[in-house]
Amino acid sequence: MMELLTAAQMRAIEHEAIESGEVTGLDLMERAGAGVVAAIFEEWPELERVGQEGGPEGGAAPDPADPPRGILGKMKVLVLCGPGNNGGDGFVVARLLQARGWQVDVFLYGNPIDLPPDAAENYRRWAAVGEVRTWNDREIRDLYEGDATSRFLVVDALFGTGLTRPMPDDTAEMWRGFMPSPIVSDGRDPGGDRFVAIDFPSGMCSDSGKDFGALPAHLTVTFHAAKIGHYMSLDCGSYGGSDNCGRLRVVDIGMTKTAAKGRVTLVEAGGVLGQTKRGGHKYNHGHALVLSGGHGKTGAARLAARGALRIGAGLVTLGSPRSAMFENAAQLTAIMLHQIDGAHGVSELLEDKRLNAVCLGPGLGRGMDTQAVVIAALKAQRATVLDADALTRFERNPQVLFDLLHEQCVLTPHGGEFAKLFPDLAAKLAQRPQTGPAYSKVDATREAAARAGCVVLFKGADTVIADPTGRCSVNSAQYDRAAPWLATAGAGDVLAGFITGLLARGMSPKAAAEAGAWLHVECAREFGPGLISEDLPEQLPAVLRRLERDG
Numbered sequence: 001m002m003e004l005l006t007a008a009q010m011r012a013i014e015h016e017a018i019e020s021g022e023v024t025g026l027d028l029m030e031r032a033g034a035g036v037v038a039a040i041f042e043e044w045p046e047l048e049r050v051g052q053e054g055g056p057e058g059g060a061a062p063d064p065a066d067p068p069r070g071i072l073g074k075m076k077v078l079v080l081c082g083p084g085n086n087g088g089d090g091f092v093v094a095r096l097l098q099a100r101g102w103q104v105d106v107f108l109y110g111n112p113i114d115l116p117p118d119a120a121e122n123y124r125r126w127a128a129v130g131e132v133r134t135w136n137d138r139e140i141r142d143l144y145e146g147d148a149t150s151r152f153l154v155v156d157a158l159f160g161t162g163l164t165r166p167m168p169d170d171t172a173e174m175w176r177g178f179m180p181s182p183i184v185s186d187g188r189d190p191g192g193d194r195f196v197a198i199d200f201p202s203g204m205c206s207d208s209g210k211d212f213g214a215l216p217a218h219l220t221v222t223f224h225a226a227k228i229g230h231y232m233s234l235d236c237g238s239y240g241g242s243d244n245c246g247r248l249r250v251v252d253i254g255m256t257k258t259a260a261k262g263r264v265t266l267v268e269a270g271g272v273l274g275q276t277k278r279g280g281h282k283y284n285h286g287h288a289l290v291l292s293g294g295h296g297k298t299g300a301a302r303l304a305a306r307g308a309l310r311i312g313a314g315l316v317t318l319g320s321p322r323s324a325m326f327e328n329a330a331q332l333t334a335i336m337l338h339q340i341d342g343a344h345g346v347s348e349l350l351e352d353k354r355l356n357a358v359c360l361g362p363g364l365g366r367g368m369d370t371q372a373v374v375i376a377a378l379k380a381q382r383a384t385v386l387d388a389d390a391l392t393r394f395e396r397n398p399q400v401l402f403d404l405l406h407e408q409c410v411l412t413p414h415g416g417e418f419a420k421l422f423p424d425l426a427a428k429l430a431q432r433p434q435t436g437p438a439y440s441k442v443d444a445t446r447e448a449a450a451r452a453g454c455v456v457l458f459k460g461a462d463t464v465i466a467d468p469t470g471r472c473s474v475n476s477a478q479y480d481r482a483a484p485w486l487a488t489a490g491a492g493d494v495l496a497g498f499i500t501g502l503l504a505r506g507m508s509p510k511a512a513a514e515a516g517a518w519l520h521v522e523c524a525r526e527f528g529p530g531l532i533s534e535d536l537p538e539q540l541p542a543v544l545r546r547l548e549r550d551g
Ligand SMILES: NC(=O)C1=CN([C@@H]2O[C@H](COP(=O)(O)OP(=O)(O)OC[C@H]3O[C@@H](n4cnc5c(N)ncnc54)[C@H](O)[C@@H]3O)[C@@H](O)[C@H]2O)[C@@H](O)CC1
Pocket: 010, 011, 013, 014, 028, 029, 032, 082, 083, 084, 085, 086, 087, 088, 089, 116, 158, 159, 160, 161, 162, 163, 164, 165, 166, 167, 168, 198, 199, 200, 223, 253
């Protein structure tokens, strides 16, 4: 299980490791620097030959007949060190790369006498073999821009988890002047110059991913475990985001501890597998009820119903108002259809205890009736997913909804829906922060779940899932799992159906939300670009087969 840490948790783990005598701070810094160098060569194996026998020297032109792939001229390293331990890591990287034959220039932002002890020691070790230049915006620009024949490996060791306020203007300005091209989120093909961030792109809040004037990178190398900020995206009004990291690598620096409390985990295949095993009889797999909107507004509910059936609910019934019966009947086969009119009809149908999971919201409409239908369904105390209109219909008085929600419920808002139910939390999240660690989507989702008294799944490329006790996870559609084509009409309806289907099969609300969200992204990746929401449930057989085979 992969943990996502806050800066404070990381510091506590480091402190414990040092206190126990397991390791010294200097050891950790050396391992961190060595890990960055190793990660650079793993990311760009062609750079390994720079400065080595038979390869181009750092600073010398490579053999034109055999240039390392992607390197057009000379290759130099520019290390930008900051006033804390992130800067200390930078001095280690400078020393190790120079020892490999690279030409290395180092600038320090800050005063050497103020460096913390381990960083100061690595400053001295570097100063014994190379020059430390005092930060000078102009000199750095001149060095970089005045050399048209070289390609640069720029190492950002300015600030890491210790960033607590907006970036100094001169550093942010200077970096923007550097950037050869907009950095794309997969970090591939940087086109010559490579920008590597140690631990975090400087200017990015490690707890929230928010932007204090971030310096984007092609590759970010972090230590021991990823931090929450690495996995927070740009959406829902929060500034910053994982796009600044480029590609992310986590390097082991030999610490064994995990966060003591308040941990956040990343949703991964292993956790999902145990939950999705098939077998048994259809009546053991539950019976999901999805409520449809009226005439002309039925597509969303059918998408959800299809999702619920494909993910393994034994039976799925679509509850449809009379006005939409023909429309629904014309398009359903394996899914059963039942006429339900209004809240009374819902209460009556849910007297049948075999219906054990309910999906409310997709296409339900914003009329008076929706509120009454939702209230009736919640009173029946079934495992219930509430999405879309079932959430926004309570915008004027969310407390009415919160009073009825119970621990078998899952709310699945996107940013807009979240803001309607939790306007104060959304406003806090949208604020441009002045100090760190900043309020994050994890904080907002946890608060929302506590207030609602049930699981809240806050959608996005960084879907956050929290329960009322504070247990929290992130389902990421970033880095190697990026699926931007999932932002398509109806994708959320399918997700609501997936979670409902898993609830029908008896999973707990948090596990169903996690597995549903994880499979949703897998389905999107299975299909690839061009995806429309109808395609999502149809990818499940292949995804589930792969999961079982690889598990
Ligand atoms: N915690 C750990 O276990 C390890 C930490 N290591 C490194 O240590 C880093 C954390 O070191 P620190 O806690 O010293 O923090 P940083 O090096 O990230 O920065 C702290 C320094 O920057 C200053 N500062 C913060 N925001 C600023 C701003 N906007 N403008 C100007 N100055 C600002 C602070 O006053 C402080 O002097 C990590 O990111 C990582 O690179 C590694 O050496 C490996 C182990």
